[in-house]
Amino acid sequence: MSRIEINELCVSFGRNPVLKNISLSIPDRQIICIIGPSGCGKTTLLKSLNRLLDLNEDVSITGDVRVDGQSIYQSRLDVTALRKKVGFLPQRPYPLPMSIYDNVAFGPRIHGLDGLNALSGGKAGSPAAGAKTSRKDKDRLVEHYLTLAGLWDEVKDRLSEPAAKLSIGQQQRLALARVLSIEPEVILADEATSALDPISARLVENQFRLLKKDYTIILVTHILRQARRLGDYIVFLYMGDLVEHKPAAEFFGDPSDEKTKAYVNGDIS
């Protein structure tokens, strides 16, 4: 299982420091909620974990993030392999302009997994990786990931329809199925339920709860109630500083920093 260690991470956009000296060890196989007011650096911290900040021209990054002991900011890093291990679920779903079935089948195909690692019991390094997959195997894969994402029952009779026909809540679970189809160990999710109606949001939350036994799920949310419902471990940022981080029961029951107390009580937002 991937271990993520953040060490003295500083991120600036131009001359604007956005994350200030963040050091943090992320617990495995839990739901970690990153919370804090708008603009405090939550998305930036999340994106720093799989090198998505690289897409910005004026970003400067110092310090280090280690995944499984390996520094992800070293120049020789295989970024594709990192992003396979650390998947990203964005705020809004962007289904590919193809069928529901192909949206899910596309992930294993482009990542060359094809060999049903998940179904054969193993994950990385399965001997089946790269092997040719029959249609029947592919069908099983698609069913497997749609089931993990909590969508299978709703779409099993309409797999060949365009994904764009799904509701936004269903599309977000399809996006989750696609993330799962690359067989990540860590799932990064940025406000993954904020575009959804309350019922769809609960469905996605429920899947996260089921998935955490096998995955580390790092969830950015500005909804305190969601962090209380879902989080096992809470990371609180305020204006680029890491103010407090600890297990959820302790964080909400016994916050030690004055800013945390004010935020948890709703005095600052």
Ligand SMILES: Nc1ncnc2c1ncn2[C@@H]1O[C@H](COP(=O)(O)OP(=O)(O)OP(=O)(O)O)[C@@H](O)[C@H]1O
């Ligand atoms: N690409 C960028 N270029 C310049 N500044 C940026 C960029 N992305 C973010 N910032 C700045 O970095 C700071 C932190 O932004 P970030 O998106 O991480 O905040 P956030 O906590 O996710 O906020 P929100 O809750 O509103 O999503 C903000 O001041 C923002 O304006």
Ligand SMILES: [Mg+2]
């Ligand atoms: Mg954000």
